[in-house]
Amino acid sequence: MSGTAIIAGEGGLPARLVAALAERGETCILAELDGFPADVSGVTPIRFRIERLALLLDDLAARGVTRVVFAGAIRRPRLDPELFDPRTATLVPRLLAAIGEGDDAALREVIAIFEDWEFEVVGAETLAPDLVPGAGLLAGTPGEADRRDAARAAEIVAGLGALDLGQGAVVAQGLCLAVETLPGTDAMLAFVALHAPRLRPDPAGARGVFYKAPKPSQDRRVDLPTLGPDTVRAAAAAGLAGIAWEASGVILLDPAAMVEAARAAGLFLWARER
Known part of the structure; x- marks a missing residue:
């Protein structure tokens, strides 16, 4: 039993x-x-x-x-x-x-x-409390432009959540390149990989941030968003600078493997205070 x-x-x-x-x-x-x-x-x-x-x-x-x-x-x-x-x-x-x-x-x-x-x-x-980290950097360091993009993405995700839609968004240079809907994170990042080069206003500017967070009103005992090593690899393939998420609100399926993949790809991983 x-x-x-x-x-x-x-x-x-x-x-x-x-x-x-x-x-x-x-x-x-x-x-x-x-x-x-x-x-x-x-x-x-x-x-x-x-x-x-x-x-x-x-x-x-x-x-x-x-x-x-x-x-x-x-x-x-x-x-x-x-x-x-x-x-x-x-x-x-x-x-x-x-x-x-x-x-x-x-x-x-x-x-x-x-x-x-x-x-x-x-x-x-x-x-498994270690799978839901509190605030801090796990890999790399976001620049000021990345921090602004993460803040903008957090606003967008909060709006999506209020409508009971997705839990993620990609923002680059202040512009929303994609939001997560029913097809999920992989489909969103694949879209960004195909279209981001022509969507970014300044090719030499900030590459963009993928941000993830729970919906504002959801019961956090179920359906917390998740990130894993495959997400890191997909973000790298999309040409992004890093991944940010709401601290204490996202499950990391394999934190050690995520950090290893992020360092290999030159991405930052940031558990951001809400």
């Missing part, structure tokens, strides 16, 4: 959290949403569907779970009305109403349902 369950999606975060628990001699239960496999070696997951969510919650409680953390990326799954069990069916009006209000509302309602089963829902930083 284990007191902790990780509700896992795609990406590297579930494996990092499993490893963090193992370092403390703790085990966990990994619950994997059908269609969104978690890449965690050595752990056999429980696979579940949203249509049978109540059965999952009952199962976790029976296994002695008291604490739950959500980790990894998922997209809205397609639901099959014929698969709903009677108890989960009673939750559908709550979920549909929340989904109609946007992603943040849907996630808050999911948290509320888990709490109705008396689970404590915690953020990833509770299990």
Whole structure:
């Protein structure tokens, strides 16, 4: 039996959290949403569907779970009305109403349902605080123009978040080159890599900053933005000067590898005070 369950999606975060628990001699239960496999070696997951969510919650409680953390990326799954069990069916009006209000509302309602089963829902930083660094420079040093671009990008991301859109933006020389929307960070940085040279007013000026932050009103126990070594490499390919993010508000999937990649590419990494 284990007191902790990780509700896992795609990406590297579930494996990092499993490893963090193992370092403390703790085990966990990994619950994997059908269609969104978690890449965690050595752990056999429980696979579940949203249509049978109540059965999952009952199962976790029976296994002695008291604490739950959500980790990894998922997209809205397609639901099959014929698969709903009677108890989960009673939750559908709550979920549909929340989904109609946007992603943040849907996630808050999911948290509320888990709490109705008396689970404590915690953020990833509770299990692995080193993955969510406080303010400071991890690599390189931003120049004054970079700092101005980061400040402008932070304003833009706050505006995006208020509309329940993306969590990132790229700004160069005061101009917004791209914002993060449904296709995600990789698509945004690929766009910048293709178009930034002609979008920057001064080819010899500041190269630009990728900034990431949580949405202003989101519940920070779930859906914190993440950065990893692949993000650093993509930012370098886009010709940017560095990456900045809101201190204590972004998960770094592999901080050591990110620093190594940033130093190799000559990029700065900056956890910026809000």
